[in-house]
Amino acid sequence: MSDKFVVIDLETTGNLPKKGDKIIQFGAVVIENGIITDRYSSLINPQKSIPAFIEELTGINDEMVKNAPLFAEISEKVMSMLDGAYFVAHNVLFDLSFLQEELIQAGFEGFYGSVLDTVEMARILFPTADGYKLTDLAEKENLQHDRPHQADSDAQVTAELFLILLKRLSSLPLITLKQLTQLSGGLKSDLQQMLDEITTNKNMDAEEFLNSIEMYRNLALKKRTPLGENDEAYKIDFLYPSTDKEKIGVVKQGLEFFEKRTGQFRMMDTVYQAFHNKNHTLIEAGTGVGKSLGYLLPAAWFSKQSKVPIVVSTHTIQLQEQLLKKEIPLLEKILPFKINSVLLKGRNHYLSLEKFSQTLMDENDNYDTILTKMQILVWLTETETGDKDELNLSSGGFIYWNKIKNEAPIFSQKEEWKEKDFYLKAKRDAKAADIIITNHSLLLSDIKGEGSILPAFEYVIIDEGHHLEKVASQFFGHSLDYLSARLMIGQFGLYEQKQLFYEMEGLLSAIPRQKAKLPHTFELNQMVIDLTYEMDEFFKLIAIYAKAKLTNKKGFNRIKVRFTHFDSEKERNALVHSAERAAFLLKDLHSAIMDRLESIKGAKGTLSAAEKNKLEELYLFGQELAELRNTVMKCFLKESKEVKWIEMDTRSPQNITTFLAQPAFVADQLREKFFQVKKAVVITSATLTVNHSFSYIMKELGLNGDVTVQQSIPSPFEYKNQVQLFIPEDLPAINSVTLDEYVIAITEHIITIAEATKGRMLLLFTAYDMLKKTYELIKESGFLNDYVLIAQGITSGSRTRLTRNFQRYDKAILLGTSSFWEGVDIPGEDLSCLIIVRLPFSSPEEPLTEAKCQLISEQGGNAFSEYSLPEAILRFKQGFGRLIRTEKDRGIMIVFDRRIVTTKYGKAFLKSIPSIPVKNGTINELVELIHSWL
Template identity: 70%
Template sequence: MINKFVVIDLETTGNLPKKGDKIIQFAAVVIEDGKITEKFSSLINPNKSIPIFIEELTGLNDDMVKDAPLFSEIAEKVMTLLDGAYFVAHNVLFDLSFLQDELIQSGQEGFFGPVLDTVEMARILYPTADGYKLSDLAEKENLNHDRPHQADSDAQVTAELFLILLDRLTSLPIVTLKQLSHLSGGLKSDLQQFIDDLLVNKEDTLEQLSESIEIFKGIAIKRPAEQTATTNSGKEYQFPASEVEKTSLVNHAFEAFEMRSGQFTMMDTVYQSFQTEKHTLIEAGTGVGKSLGYLLPIAYFSRQKGLHIVVSTHTIQLQEQILKNEIPLLAKILPFKLNTVLLKGRNHYISLEKFSRTLSDDNDNYDTGLTKMQILVWLIETETGDRDELNLSSGGQLFWNKIKNEAALFLQNQAWQERDFYLNAKRKAQSADIIITNHSLLLSDIKGEGTILPDYSFAIIDEGHQFEKVASQFFGHTLDYLATRLLLSQFGVYEQKLLFHDLERLIASIPKKTEMVTPVTKLNQLNVDLAFETDEFFQLIALFAKSKLTNKKGINRAKVRFSLQDEAKEKKALVHSAERFAFLLKDFHSVILERLEWINRESDTLTRSQENKMEEIQSFLNELTELRNTVIYSFIKHTSDVKWIEIDIRSPQNVTTFIAQPASVADQLREQFFQLKKAVVLTSATLTVNKSFDYIMKEIGLDPVSTIQLTIPSPFQYNQQVQLLIPEDIPEINTVSLEDYVISITEHIITIAEATKGRMLLLFTAYDMLKKTYELIKESGFLHDYAMIAQGITSGSRTRLTRNFQRYEKALLLGTSSFWEGVDIPGEDLSCLVIVRLPFSPPDEPLTEAKCQLIEKRGGNAFSEYSLPEAVLRFKQGFGRLIRTENDRGIIVVFDKRIVTTKYGKAFLKSIPNVPIKKGRMDDLVEIIDSWL
């Protein structure tokens, strides 16, 4: 067994050795017998100048390397270091190909030993990590990484990380190591060789499995925690009614825990709402501590009445925060034990039985093989089996579709059901006091499609301002080009060895008693026709959208309303295509179903792998039915739903989505949700407009007379923590072109950024404006030493972009829709919030247009009843991004002068906390920023 590892890192003038890029710094750290035994690093003279972006990235410049040795002068030393070792690097193929080139040019024979890649190892051994960059992993393991992008520092950190990864790999159960070895043949590195050597050593010793792990049907998994019934010895636990009682309860559990009077008021209101069975709206300002404000009273109520209480949130982040922070806090306060469970939709959970069957498949591509390895390691850690824990590549997500949990025909093996994560979650929910879920799942029992939630009559809806929007999507339909193509491509043509091939092989393996009615040639022809019609159908959708955009120049992303009443020839062609598409889907479904039924009839027994294939094909058929129903609902059925197309003109083949949603969900929510529940409490930091709940009540169908309404202001001293600035030397947004507006705000953004040293969040209402502003700032060159992070331009999720923003000393974060809420950047990381324009939805945006038409039809005023309140709530959400704790201080700049020049502007200012407002020229406002910060 090789016991020597050399961890290498290089800095280079670029990415392409074949195009003459050269090494400018080499570093190696030697590990022998688990310890670092030697380090070597050297700057290298590349005999060419270092590009400016490499200098910015690495801090290395021409002066620093001019007296350094040439690579040929250290080549022999490098070969000596590598002799008899594994070559290890973070993204090994990059470093190896570069070094190989330089070694051979220096007259050495090059390195041809085994290699290991710490990126690959980290993806397998940390399947739930947020990211696999060296800096992300160093942060995760608390490794000191003081000079990223300098080879000696990177090599040292990679070596420390590698030792941790080796340790982790070595501690895996033998059964898992054997499975990983079997799967690792297709990796970029020689991990298989290393694992096989490891197994030789391990198999000589008796394995002591950790108590938390069990081997179940050949897979090592985390042993489920024992479900102990909560006995609280028949005591009657009374909800602490007075502030004194509540304070002593909390102080009993914590020294110096800060309870706020607003939080007490909230606790009492939630408890009373449930006791008196009344629906309630509570707007709780930032810093009230609303999670604990509802969790404490519902814990008592649940205990006293023996009932499940459902807590629903809009975002995964809030669910995680409740589980990781609030529930443990609650456990310390309560005098009794509480059972809490998190529930998600069925497809979120892995099917262990399906996964175990895929382990014997041989023809995995790279992504599938790696994903299986990730899952094998994850199963030793996960208690939930929830895919949201995993960091999967896009290829990994495709594989997930094969192993996700769903209702099954054949998977009836009792033994697997004992360990089924989905069934386990359902069982836990039956005995839980508090069930945490999301708005979509909360609504799923309305459709009566068999929900995972047990019966409940009391619920808390947190992030309640999102409830109406989720309900609209829930009652609606979506048809998307990429998803449709992806679904149909799962069946494939016969030669591709996908489901079509599997189906015909199954048929061929069964001794025939009766002939198949439909020949394979017909299925083949249907498949070809369907592929053609899918493309035709979506091209006609795009054509219809473009025909409506002829007078809108320069707009790339657009939403176009669709109506069956439209007389345009493009609409008629589209509807005809939809009819053909629906017929083809029906025929396709029938022929495949006929084959499945034939197999069921003719076969006496099926092998496990044949059952697995039948299961996959049945699942495919269910999705085909759903697709056909959506096509009929959207293009053939006359409904009152609003229908529209979202398209990107530059690449319609990638971005074409058809959406149908009800313009109002108030009646459906009232009749199918609120009237069936005894008490629902909706809470959020943004439910009122101009101190009134009228707008939200109308939107979700609550009766103002019988609904309790409570506003709890934030405990923060906004008038001492915030300055609101309105520059007067910017044109009114509606009086100039987009280009002119962008030029004038860009100038101001640069001025503000220099005054605040970055730490700025800029909120836009449209991606086009964000993109143009970003490009103009970049072009100007004024902020070249600032990190510019922009949604839709910088890659990554909202969470990742926010985390990157917090990492840099001087940074600007530009965001649109999703950044107006849920972004939490406390402290000095965020000192300035810029609201580029008031967040009105465009009047021609289909859902907005339809809602306004409904209001006008019944004689109302669409602007004051819908457009304005909706914009005010979004503005309040945006405003709430700046002050997250009582010690935060900051500046808010609103570029849109309508907030002070129009009558309706007052509605925005009256809906936020009282803060000092200053208007003036930008030069004068900069002085205020300087003295304030």
Template identity: 70%
Template sequence: MFNKYVVIDLETTGNLPKKGDRIIQFAAVVIENGIITEQFSSLINPQKSIPIFIEELTGINNEMVKDAPVFSEIAAKVISLLEGAYFVAHNVLFDLSFLQEELIAAGYEGFFGPVLDTVEMARILYPTADGYKLSDLAEQENLHHDRPHQADCDAEVTAELLLIFLRRLASLPILTIKQLLPLAGGLKSDLQQLLDEMLEELDEEDKEIPENVEICKNLALKKLYIQTNSETVKPDLSYPENENDKLIILHKGFQSFEKRMGQFNMMDAVYHAFQQERHSLIEAGTGVGKSLGYLLPAAYFSKQNHNKPIVVSTYTIQLQEQLLKKEIPLLNKILPFDVHAVLLKGRGHYISLAKFHQSLQDENDNYDTTLTKMQILVWLTETETGDKDELNLSSGGLIFWDKIKSGPAVFINNHEWHDKDYYLKAKRDAETADIIITNHSLLLSDIKEKGTILPDYEYVILDEGHHFEKTATQFFGASLDYLAIRLLIGKFGLYDQPHLFRQLAEMIDSLSDGPVPPQHTFELNQLVLDLTYEVDELFKLIVLFAKKKLGAAQRHYRAKVKFSQSNGGREAKALFISAERIAFLLKDLQIAIQERIEWILKTENLLSNDQKNILEEIQVFINETEELRETVKGCFINDSNDVKWIEIDMRSPQNITTFIAQPAIVAEHLQEQFFSAKKAVVITSASLTVNGSFDYILQELGLDQVSTEKMIIQSTFNYKKQVKLLIPEDLPEINGVSLDEFVIALTEHIISIAEAAKGRMLILFTAYDMLKKTYELIKESGFLNDYIIMAQGISGGSPARLLRNFKRYEKAILLGTSSFWEGVDIPGEDLSCLCIVRLPFSAPDEPLTEAKSKVILERGGNPFTEYSLPEAVLRFKQGFGRLIRTETDRGIVVVFDKRLITTKYGKSFLESIPPVSVKKGSIEDLVTIIRSWV
């Protein structure tokens, strides 16, 4: 076995060695027999100028390399270091390509030994890591990485990571290593050779299976423990009615526990709502301790009532994870009895071991699928849940997940995996749980499926409750997305493509002793072609309809276009006819495929596991096409009062087009199907009231004004001391000037504020178009070149990744839209200045807003005061809440919308947030305040 590894890192003038980019720093760390034996690094004279951005990234400038050796002077040393070794690097192909060019230019043959990529190794060995950048991994492993983008420091950290990875590999069950071995042949590096050598050295008989791992039908899995309520319950289960008793309980879990009257009030309100079987609305400000405020009384009530389950539903995955991993363990420290809590998600979140095990037999995987299989093999030795959300999958990995996710099985024998089924385990755990944590969507799915997903329950807590109506609106509606439909059809494919159609045809050809197949391959192929054509035609018609309604003036950005069957003219009628054809073709395709499956089963041939797996995938496809058919009918054919609209990006209308149908009002649905069926539902959030009134949320959810309990618990923070709210008076009215003029003025203000606040700014927009123009102008101005400027939808990565990067840099500015208005937690000095560009009113011609307004008008109400204003106020409260997350935070809020102080309704916004110091003035005056504050 190779016991020598040379970890290389290079800094270069750019990314393209073939185009003349050169090395400016070389570093190597030699590892032999598990220890670092030598380190070598040198600056290199690239014999060309170092670009400014490389100098900023690495700290290496032209002066520093002026007297450094050229690469040819150290080439012999590099060759001697690499002799008989693995070449190791973080993203190995980058470093290897540069080194090969330089070695050949220096008169050497180059390096042709085995290579290892620590990025690949990290992805496989740490399948649940948040990120795989060197800095991310160093932070995860608590490695000192004080000079990122300097080769000597990066090489040293990579070497330390490699040693950790080698130990991790050796600790895996020998079965897992054996299963990784054939897959590793599809990687970019020579991990297969390393695994082969490792297996030769490992003594299979002596290498014990790790204590927490078991072998099940040729898969190494972490042992699952089914939780039960077998704990010995302490005799006193009486709920602590006075604050001293509550404080004594809290003290049991902690050395000291802050007395929070608001939290005590919330505990009592939740407990009494359950006891008296009344629905309840509780607005709890930041810092109240909301989670413990409802979990503690929920636990008591469950135990007192023979372990009746309490369902806790959230909107975000982050809060679910926080409840399970942080709040419940806290609760179990505090209480005199054990609380059994489980997290239950939709079935597709869980892996099917039967399908995954079968997939290991597949050949000709692409790179993403190979890597994902290797990730999952390692993950199965450590996961207790089998939940996809634990994994960090690539986009290709997510496509593979669709093939192996849990779902009803027709042809694969799921029964033999029954005891190890993660979804069934989660459901079994939920049957005996005191608290079931789930999300709003699954809660609504359970209503639709008549209680077949969740165990019977009568008591519910809806956290992030201000989202429940919006989730219900989406849930009771339907949407058609062009790319999603084309991807679905592409899964089956045409006969000349290597997809399910070809596999089905080949299976039929391979089987004998059967009648003639009911339909010729050509006819089935034509059905797929016809369906593809009709889908394209439908969306062409949708785009034409949208363009006609928009006119030429609005064809340069994303838009929403209301659709009405009754007054849509010829285009609407053409859409109806096209949708009908698609519905018929989908049915014909289902029948044609089903006939072939039935023919296969009639042949009575013994099907191989591989063939069963193909049939299982085809059955899933049939089910998905039936869902699509129902959606098409729901959008275009069935009679309904749903609001219908088109969302389109005019820059790529054929690809980025969605047709949506949603009910304007869901209050009646929720009242009939949910609230009237439950004994007590507690709805809580930091944003439920407008001007101290619950009227808006009561109306949206269909709750009764009189019978519903209501409580407001103010935040414990001292906002007067912690926050200054500033309003520039010298910005033009946005409706009084063009968008470009407003953006120019806005950008000037942002630059002035950023320089005064020294970064750490989050800027919230209500429209992506304005965000994009502002970002571009800030970058073009050159005034903030020493700031890291990131923008949602422009800078790479998800909102979570943008936030991580934002926190990483000292002088950072982040521009965000919808998803950044709430659920974003940036405590402490990571955020010191929050800018709100416009009051977050929905556009009056936005289809859902228009439809809701129409309903309110028809019953004699005022759409602005009953809907538009309260919706905007609640969103404003959410945005405002991003700044102060702890009692020690302090910061500036800048609202660029003068309507906050120039209109009567502006008071509704100010009176709905905690009392703060409000200052208005010119940008010069406000900059002075900011400088003195920060």
């Protein structure tokens, strides 16, 4: 194997060498026999000016390259370095295309040796990484990366990363390496060549199966740590530590540094009593109480003493991960006995090893599928759960995942796969667990009892409990979106899926046909074509209907339009007729597939594993068709009391269109199906009360105030010394001016405040359109050019990534909407100023809000005080909670919406947050105060 690798990075004037873009900096690092032996870098004179955004990105300007060599002057050195070496780069095709162009112009033939791409290698070898940008990977591997977008620095970091990737490759079991080699012919780089050489050199006998790997049916899997046995005879002699002194004694056994928090101890007792006395309980626990340990410790104690499992449900994956990786290990250190805990998700989250093994060496795979198979092979040597959320899959990877996800088997599943089945393991572990962590949706699926993955349970803790009502509305409702419907039906228009119909035909031909003739394959294919056409027409009509009802949303891209029975327009009738046709076609295709499968299933004769697998795919397709038909019927063709609406993006009428139907209130269903059947449910969150009362949340969830224990535990933080609230007097009232005028006014204030606070600002908006206009105006003004502006929905990346980027820069401003009002944790100096642009009332035109308000009014209630106001206050409290995350944090909160002081109801917002100093004034007066406070 060539032991020489040259890692190259280029900075360029743009992306298109064929259109005249040129190299402005060249960086190379030479690796020989696993050691860096040489480095070379040079600025290059591109003989054209460097665009402003490239200068901003790289820090390289025209002056710096004026006296630099032309590429032709260093081309000979570059060619001699590359002689006999692998060309390695992070996104190799980009660097190679530039280098070829420049080398040919310098009179060389170009480089035609082997190339390796560290992006591709990282995706395969780090299948669970958050991201594959060089900066992300450098952070993951703790590599110093001081000057991103400088060729010498990037080449050095890429070289260090490449050595780590090589080491990871060499550590893989031989069987995995061989499987990777077989697949790697379809990659963009020459990884196959290198894998071949590594595999040849890896002596089979010398391979020691480390304690961590086991071989199973030709797959190398990580050995699983067995869950501790739940010893039935095991009796806890320890009494629950009821006094503070006893609790401190217990906690100090496991933790050296422990700071007593009275609120946390109070919470422990409340949770323990709830289970002991079989009471439903609401606990509002302010930031800093130590909520997770506050409920986990008494839950573990009660579970062990009573030999019952406790289910802990959260809304976000982040909190589930935090409980499993941080809080439970902490709990295990503290407790004087052993506990078993497990994280449970829905069945489709788990990999089916049997399906993966059967599809592993399929031919004619596309690039995404090959890459995903390689990722999974590596992942199997490191995962204990087989849970897809661990993987970083491409969109093409998700399509392949749908073929190999775990589902109830109809034809296949051999006994021998059951032993290692990830889903069955999760179920087994749950049966033996004391604490089962899950999410609100899965918790509710237990209500339907449709083969729930959760074992029987009576005691529950619901964290992030303010989300339960919303999740329940979605759970009891239906949604129909164009993309997933089109993708599901469309996959059977693909070549390989059409083949499935022909293979089924082949199997049927071996069976004496029933008298009732089944349709021929070409008829099945025609049915798929007809159905695809009808679904397209159906969604076009949904879009036409939504636009026809749209009156006052000029300039808004994302819209929500309510669908009601009062509309007598022809669009509504056309839509219902189209739904009927779609439902009819769905039923026909479903019946045709199921009849055939029944014939095959009922016939004697043995099917091969591959044939069973194909039939399984068809069976699941049939089930999905039935589900889709059921949703179409429920949404359009059956009378129901649900609130129905359309959400769409007007720029792309069809693709981003969803039809939703949800109950306006879920209190009755939750009361009957959940609270009345469980012995004790503890609901906790930092935001459950409105104006110190739990009545709003109890009404929403269907809890009886007379028998529900209510406990409010304030935050231990000294808010009055840590936060000041400022309200500018010189902004227009929000409803007295147009959106554009309001945006101009607040943008001026934002610029002034940013300069006073030096960034470190989080701006919370209630509507995306206002956020976008504000972001554009700040950019256009040029006043904050040396600040990093990060905006949700504009800057790419998940909420977590945007938050991480915000923390990375000193002068940063983060603009967020709905999901940023909560769950974003930015402790310390990273956030010193929070601006709430307007009080977070839901728009009265929001379909669900409109329907709830209508129902309350019809029943003689006051929709504003019973629903709109409390909902806005809870969200406001969530926003406030972003600012102070630790006892050392200090910060200012600014509310632009003057209604907080000019209206009667504004006081309710202020009363619902901790008591803090409130100051009114002009922007200039407030800036003075900001300076003295910060």
